[in-house]
Structures are given as structure tokens and as C-alpha cells.
Amino acid sequence: MDELILILPLVIGYILDIVFGDPVGLPHPVVYMGKSISFFEKRLNKGNNITIKGAVISLLLILLSFIFTKFVIELSYLNIYIGITVSSLLIFFCLAGKTLIHEVKMVFDALEVSLDRGREQLSRIVGRDTADLSAEEVKKAALETLAENLSDGVIAPLFWYAIGGIPAMMAYKMINTLDSMIGYKNERYIEYGSVAARIDDIANYIPARITAIFMILVVGRANLIGFVFRFGKEHASPNSGYPEAALAGILNCKFGGTHNYFGQSVYKPYIGYNERELTYKDMLTATSVNRRVEIVTVLLIILKIYLLG
Numbered sequence: 001m002d003e004l005i006l007i008l009p010l011v012i013g014y015i016l017d018i019v020f021g022d023p024v025g026l027p028h029p030v031v032y033m034g035k036s037i038s039f040f041e042k043r044l045n046k047g048n049n050i051t052i053k054g055a056v057i058s059l060l061l062i063l064l065s066f067i068f069t070k071f072v073i074e075l076s077y078l079n080i081y082i083g084i085t086v087s088s089l090l091i092f093f094c095l096a097g098k099t100l101i102h103e104v105k106m107v108f109d110a111l112e113v114s115l116d117r118g119r120e121q122l123s124r125i126v127g128r129d130t131a132d133l134s135a136e137e138v139k140k141a142a143l144e145t146l147a148e149n150l151s152d153g154v155i156a157p158l159f160w161y162a163i164g165g166i167p168a169m170m171a172y173k174m175i176n177t178l179d180s181m182i183g184y185k186n187e188r189y190i191e192y193g194s195v196a197a198r199i200d201d202i203a204n205y206i207p208a209r210i211t212a213i214f215m216i217l218v219v220g221r222a223n224l225i226g227f228v229f230r231f232g233k234e235h236a237s238p239n240s241g242y243p244e245a246a247l248a249g250i251l252n253c254k255f256g257g258t259h260n261y262f263g264q265s266v267y268k269p270y271i272g273y274n275e276r277e278l279t280y281k282d283m284l285t286a287t288s289v290n291r292r293v294e295i296v297t298v299l300l301i302i303l304k305i306y307l308l309g
Contacts, residue, residue, distance in 0.1 A: 003305050003306055005080070005083075005084065006305045007302050007305055007306075008084055008088070009084055009087035009088040009090075009091055009166075010091060010161070010298065010301060010302065011298070011302075012084070012088035012091075012092075013087075013088045013089070013090070013091025013092040013094075013095065014091070014092075014095065014294070014298050016088065016089075016092040017092055017095040017096070017097050017098050018097070018098055019098070020092075020098065021096075021098035021099040021102055022096065022098075022099040023092070023093070028093055029090070029093050029094075029170065029173065030093070030173060030177055033061070033065070033173065033174050033177045034177055034181060036061060037061065037177060037178055037181050037182065038181070040057045040061075041181070041182055041192065044057060044192070045182075045188070045189075045192040050191040050192050051191045051192070051194055051195065053192070054182065054191065054192035054193055054194065054195055054196065055194075055195035055196075058178050058182075058193075058195055058196040058199065059195075059199075061174055061178065062171050062174050062175055062178075062199070063171075065167075065170050065171045065173070065174040066164075066167045066168065066170065066171040067167075069090065069166055069167040069169075069170040069171070070167040072086065072090075073086065073087060073090070073165075073166055073167070087166055090166050090169075090170065091161070091166060091169065093173075094157040094161075094166075094169050094170065094172075094173050095153070095154055095157060095158075096149065096153035096154060097150075097153065097154045097290065097291070097294050099153075100125075100145075100146060100149050100150070100153050100154075100290070101146070101287045101290055101291070103121075103124060103125045104125070104142045104143070104145065104146045104283060104286075104287065105283065105287065106121050107121045107122050107125070107138065107139075107142040108139065108142065108280055108283045109121075111135055111138060111139070112280075115134075115135050115138070118135065118138045119131060119133055119138060122138050122141055122142055125142070125145050125149075126141050126142075126145055128141065136277060136278065137257075139278040139282075139283075140253075140255055140257075140278065142283070143247060143251070143255070143278065143282070143283065143286055144244050144247075144255050146247070146286055146287070146290060147215075147243040147244045147246065147247040147286070148240045148243055148244060150211055150215075150243055150290050150293060150294075151204060151207050151208045151211040151212075151239065151240075151242075151243045152176055152204065154290075154293075154294050154297070155207050155210060155211040155214070155293065155294075155297055156172060156176070156203065156204055156207035156208075156211075157169050157172055157173065158297050158298065158301060159206065159207040159210065159297075160172040160203070160207075161301065162301045162304055172203055175196075175199055175200050175203045176200060176203075176204075178193070178196040178199070178200065179193075179196055179197055179199075179200035181193075182196050182197075183196050183197035183200060184197075185197075201237075201238050201239060204239040205238065205239060207239075208239035208240065208242045208243060209232075209239075209242050210297075211242070211243045211246070211293065212228045212232060212242035212243045212245065212246040213225070213228070213246075214293045214296055214297065215243060215246035215247065215250065215289055215293055216228065216246050216249065216250065217296075218289060218292040218293055218296060219250055219289060219292075221249065221250060224246065224249040224250070227245065227249045228242060228245045228246050228249060229242075229245075230245075231245040231248065231271040231272065232244075232245040232246075232271075234269040234270075234271065235256075235268065235269060235271065236268060236269070241269075241271060244271055245271050245272070247286055247289070248271045248272035249272065250285070250286075250289060251278070251282050251285065251286065252272075252274050252276070253272055253274055253275075253276055253278060253282070254270055254271065254272040254273060254274055254275045254276075255268075255270070255271040255272060256268040256269050256270040256271050256272075257270065
């Protein structure tokens with residue numbers, strides 16, 4: 001019975017993500033996380049001791065996310081049906097698999113209409129400037145984002161769920177939201193967001209590598225493990241390069257290069273060897289890999305619950 005109480009919300013939450021994706025119109029925890037981050041950043045990111053202030057508020061927000069989620073879940077389980085419902089919804093809110101796949105597909109569909117439409121659609125899911133990208137660069141950016149966010153948006157939340165339940169999962173979402181809002185190495189955030197960025201690196205260290213390994217295993221390409229660890233460490237990020245390298249190996253293509261972020265040129269080391277033109281079929285292959293990795297991860301967590309509780 002105890003195992004079922006743990007497994008049922010996971011299965012329901014994952015199915016909800018597959019069916020609905022981002023719950024537009026519903027109150028979303030990440031929205032409130034973003035508002036809290038923005039509230040403190042505007043008031044603390046100035047004056048003296050900026051790094052310390054950013055570190056303290058980041059750690060505090062992460063801790064509060066864990067504690068508040070734990071309180072809500074314990075309260076909801078005063079009634080078993082309410083508890084399962086609340087737990088399922090929280091897991092659903094923490095997953096972004098359907099939305100990620102949908103957004104990347106929309107980029108490729110938009111490119112079929114025009115380059116400008118493709119650039120505009122890509123700008124919804126990447127931080128880089130898209131105005132001057134070629135069609136090939138738009139495709140590469142979309143697929144790089146697909147691989148990177150498979151880890152950040154699905155596998156890492158599931159990993160932390162397996163480690164510490166929904167409170168740990170929600171704390172990870174706060175970590176990831178902090179990094180996406182204040183973890184940039186630009187003039188405004190280089191001090192205030194430095195600790196938040198480092199925490200995100202630590203939280204994603206194992207999930208990023210698990211994601212990469214699962215990606216090559218689900219397509220039966222274990223021979224790419226050396227390729228992944230050869231190119232994964234070349235990336236500027238300590239984590240993003242691994243799932244990107246896995247996808248580059250699977251598609252036999254080449255990622256990376258120089259791109260503009262907030263008006264600054266940023267060089268990303270190349271990942272892969274084959275400078276070939278990407279196709280719509282490559283996108284379908286990549287999204288299929290994403291979905292299979294998600295399913296394998298959920299099944300492994302269910303197995304873990306049965307074996308270890």
C-alpha cells in the first residue's frame with residue numbers, strides 16, 4: 001500500500017504532463033518562484049556585499065521551497081485522496097517534457113513557413129539573440145535546447161524526486177528557476193547570481209550525465225559513451241554539454257559555435273564532427289529519444305520504490 005501511494009502520484013503526474021504540458025491558466029508554482037526571486041533581486045542587488053546577499057536569499061528560497069512543499073503534502077494526506085491529488089499535481093507542475101517537445105516541433109514547423117517565423121518561434125525557448133541566425137543555426141539551437149532541457153526540465157526533477165520526494169523535486173525547481181533568472185555572467189548578475197548558478201551546477205551534475213547515458217542507451221548506441229564524455233566536458237557549462245553531446249552523436253551532427261547573448265558574443269566549443277544539414281526527420285528522432293528517456297526514468301523510479309521504498 002505504501003509503495004502504491006508513492007507510485008500513483010508519479011504515474012498520474014507524468015501522464016498529465018504527456019497529455020496537457022504546461023498548464024496555461026492554472027496557478028503554477030514556478031510563476032510564484034519567479035516573482036519571489038524578482039522581488040528580492042530588485043531590493044538586494046545593489047550596494048555592498050552583493051554576492052553574500054544573493055547567496056543568502058538563494059539558499060533561503062530553496063530551503064523554504066522544500067519546507068513549504070513538505071508541509072502542504074503532509075497536510076493534504078490527512079485525506080488519502082486529497083493527498084494523492086495534490087501530490088500528482090505538484091509532480092505535474094515540476095515536469096516540462098510535453099511543452100519542450102511541442103515548442104521544438106513548433107520551431108521546425110515555423111521554419112517550413114519562413115526563416116523569420118522560425119527565428120521568432122525559437123526566441124521563445126532560448127536565451128540567445130535569434131534575429132541573425134540562419135535556418136541551420138535555428139535548427140541547431142532548437143535541438144541543443146531540446147537535449148539540455150531534457151535534463152533540466154524532466155530528468156533532474158525526477159532524479160531529485162527519487163532522492164527526496166516531492167519536496168526535493170520542488171526545491172530543485174527553485175534552484176533551476178534561480179539559475180534561469182539570475183545565473184547569468186553579465187554585469188547585472190555576475191555577483192548577485194554567482195552562488196545560485198553554482199548551486200544549479202551541483203544540482204544538475206549527476207542528472208545531466210544520467211540523461212546523456214540514457215539517451216544513447218535507449219537508441220542502442222552504447223558505443224557513443226566515449227564520444228559523450230569526450231565532447232561533454234568541452235562545453236562552457238559543466239553539465240549542458242553531456243546531453244547535447246549524446247544527441248550530436250545520435251544524429252551524427254555538429255553543435256556549438258559563436259552566438260550572441262544579450263548583445264555579447266559567446267563562443268561555445270563545437271560538439272561532434274559532422275557539419276551536415278539538419279532535417280525535420282532529425283527533430284522527430286530527437287523528440288522520440290526524449291520521450292523514451294522519460295519513460296525509462298519513470299519506470300526505474302517505480303522499480304526503486306518497489307525495491308527500496
